[in-house]
Amino acid sequence: MATPSDNVRTFTVGEDDDGIRLDRWFKRHLPDVSFNTVSRWARTGQLRIDGKRAAPGDRLETGQAVRVPPAEAAPAEGPGARPKRIVQPLTEDEQAFVQDMVLAKGRDWFMLNKPPGLATQGGTKTVQHLDRLLDGLADEDGQRPKLVHRLDKDTSGVLLVARSARAAGHFTKAFAGRTARKVYWAIITGVPSVEEGVIDAPLAKQPGTGGEKMHVDEENDLPAKTRYRLVDRAGNRAAWVELQPLTGRTHQLRAHMAAIGHPIVGDAKYGGAEAFLTGGISRKLHLHARRLKVEGLDGKPIDQTAELPPHFAESLATLGFDARAGDNLPLEIPDPAKSPETKAKRAAAHAKSMRKARKGERRARGGAKPAKGAARRK
Numbered sequence: 001m002a003t004p005s006d007n008v009r010t011f012t013v014g015e016d017d018d019g020i021r022l023d024r025w026f027k028r029h030l031p032d033v034s035f036n037t038v039s040r041w042a043r044t045g046q047l048r049i050d051g052k053r054a055a056p057g058d059r060l061e062t063g064q065a066v067r068v069p070p071a072e073a074a075p076a077e078g079p080g081a082r083p084k085r086i087v088q089p090l091t092e093d094e095q096a097f098v099q100d101m102v103l104a105k106g107r108d109w110f111m112l113n114k115p116p117g118l119a120t121q122g123g124t125k126t127v128q129h130l131d132r133l134l135d136g137l138a139d140e141d142g143q144r145p146k147l148v149h150r151l152d153k154d155t156s157g158v159l160l161v162a163r164s165a166r167a168a169g170h171f172t173k174a175f176a177g178r179t180a181r182k183v184y185w186a187i188i189t190g191v192p193s194v195e196e197g198v199i200d201a202p203l204a205k206q207p208g209t210g211g212e213k214m215h216v217d218e219e220n221d222l223p224a225k226t227r228y229r230l231v232d233r234a235g236n237r238a239a240w241v242e243l244q245p246l247t248g249r250t251h252q253l254r255a256h257m258a259a260i261g262h263p264i265v266g267d268a269k270y271g272g273a274e275a276f277l278t279g280g281i282s283r284k285l286h287l288h289a290r291r292l293k294v295e296g297l298d299g300k301p302i303d304q305t306a307e308l309p310p311h312f313a314e315s316l317a318t319l320g321f322d323a324r325a326g327d328n329l330p331l332e333i334p335d336p337a338k339s340p341e342t343k344a345k346r347a348a349a350h351a352k353s354m355r356k357a358r359k360g361e362r363r364a365r366g367g368a369k370p371a372k373g374a375a376r377r378k
Helices: 022-029 035-043 092-100 130-137 165-176 252-259 268-275 310-318 340-366
Strands: 009-012 065-068 102-105 109-114 156-162 181-189 196-200 203-205 214-216 225-234 238-245 287-295 301-305
Touching: 022 035, 092 102, 092 130, 102 301, 109 130, 109 301, 130 156, 156 165, 156 301, 165 287, 181 252, 181 268, 181 310, 196 252, 203 252, 214 252, 225 252, 238 252, 252 268
Parallel strands: 156 287
Antiparallel strands: 009 065, 102 109, 109 156, 181 238, 181 287, 196 225, 203 214, 225 238, 287 301
16 A cells, blocks of 8 residues: 655555565555666666665565655657557457456456466566456446456456556555455365365465465464365375465465375465376366455445366366355354353353352351361360
């Protein structure tokens, strides 16, 4: 979020921007600032992260402060002016493609079902991406929807976009504050020994990967928690799980499942050769954002599920899973302190303490009893 100033602007990096390159952060939040301008600001020391000089390729972390110089005036038009970047309009097929993704819509939002293989945003050598296709959902005034969170390129499923700047601010806060609830479906290799639980394993960028891969790191860590539940199993070969991220780290679900020895099927980055199954199971990533629930601007809940992509649905059928068995992981996280077992134990402890207190009071009222063997007065 920006802190207004007459000159310098300061932005705080949100959780949804954790791990993103600085130049891509500009493309997401300040699209009018060109890459050349970002590079020049970096070379001259005007661009800083937490007070230190920054480069366009630096990776951002949640909570960091990005110092941005004042906005520059648009260059004058004329014979010597630099030509403006030409944005290619969408073809009819591209417009139909993005419109077919729409699951539901409201005054302030669209819910989309992003297919696997489509990047959420553009980058180096990434020409086709969802952010570009959103032109196909522009309103009558030409205002296009805005991204407020993202999914990995190979992850499919439900994704929310805002139809106004006000709505974008509202939903961005919901995702940053973890009030938006998300449930993913995944097929994993092997079967967890514990059918339901929380993976509490801090994550950090793995050295030597350019920030493109995460690993469990207890020392230089970012807290990361994932709730999971076993839905069904195919012997000891594979399992279908529901996953709920309780934090929003880069590649969190993929890194966590690999860390407990059960990588997501098709995830070569984190599971290597062990992430693939034989017997006609697709080699694509089997991670799907099944459900998203978030509060709208009007205070009413928006709750949407997304159908599975073909390769995922086929794998479920091949492994003998019934898709109707899913959708059972509650979105609300139970508080252990409020569980029936805990309440019963507290009630028993309270009753025991009360009995002791009453027993002490009766002894005090009755006075001290004479010791055994003591002589009695005649």
